[in-house]
Amino acid sequence: MNISLEVFGDRWSLLIVRDLMVRGFRSFQDFMDSGEGIATNILAHRLRRLQRADIVEAERDASDGRRVNYRLTKKGIDLAAVMLELLIWGAQHEDTGAPQSLVAEMARNREAVLAETQRRWRERDPRPMLPWLGGPRGAASGSGKGVAGDSTNGRKPEAGRSKR
Amino acid sequence: MNISLEVFGDRWSLLIVRDLMVRGFRSFQDFMDSGEGIATNILAHRLRRLQRADIVEAERDASDGRRVNYRLTKKGIDLAAVMLELLIWGAQHEDTGAPQSLVAEMARNREAVLAETQRRWRERDPRPMLPWLGGPRGAASGSGKGVAGDSTNGRKPEAGRSKR
């Protein structure tokens, strides 16, 4: 676990993983526009470190050569369980903006939430999981209520990021 | 979760919580002797911050006025689920010193592990949970194999820290 903390032991790394995992972020720009206020040099550095740790991988966008798409690896998506517990803890003990009822439902339904998270990852479904966090600018947020009871099978990979 | 990261977003805080939770640490000295290499000023600062966040509480030792005993609060012990998932993730993906078989068993047995963790906290049972991590200097490590099937009811709170 000491080793884990050499990767996560800073203010941004876990947040980056979370945004990739549940907010549907993919590009450098997504992070810059998210309002979280990470600086470009720090973001670049963290992304590189996460790549070295085999938690994130990068690939140039096929249809736009400027853009780089970041994505979690298997190792990265396996952090979902940690994320979920941290989210639940935060909702119980800190004053986050998370709707109580939804988090409670997620806590009751861990397995389903994790399964859905991994499904979206496997199928490259870019829709954000946690509506109240907001997805990348110009993306239609998930299916309204979001996860945990989400069987609205929109199923289309091109969920609508605006201009590119 | 952003808020959580204002408390955990550094290299040491989570480690401190873990040591209080699973290694049976209580005193400033326990941390200094643990070989993890945290500096005194940083440790003091982190402990104060964790106290302010109501994750840790401190109280002067009744029988030795120099000593301060640190202990997790309820909010602190509720981090056990996060810890456990992080431990499991680390064991699966990083090269920790954790015995694979034991971690696998913990993963299969999450509820029991969490229950036992909270039991030890409630009953102030100071025995460390994770033998391979080692408890505070001079403490008899947990009951051999440790948790997850640990029904050896030694049950005595004074498990034997050496000189004091």
Place this chain on the structure above:
DNA sequence: GATAATCACTTGCAAAACGCAAGCGATATT
């Protein structure tokens, strides 16, 4: 009962990490 240890810190200082603003090269749009 004076002396030495131990404990939980604090202080000073140097090194590293961080954050901001500006700039840069490559690609894409107009």
Place this chain on the structure above:
DNA sequence: AATATCGCTTGCGTTTTGCAAGTGATTATC
């Protein structure tokens, strides 16, 4: 051809970290 966007890098000042030494209070030892 000119301009905009994207993913960075560079410089520089501020903050955080780490190391070593020291301090005051309490306890153990001679």
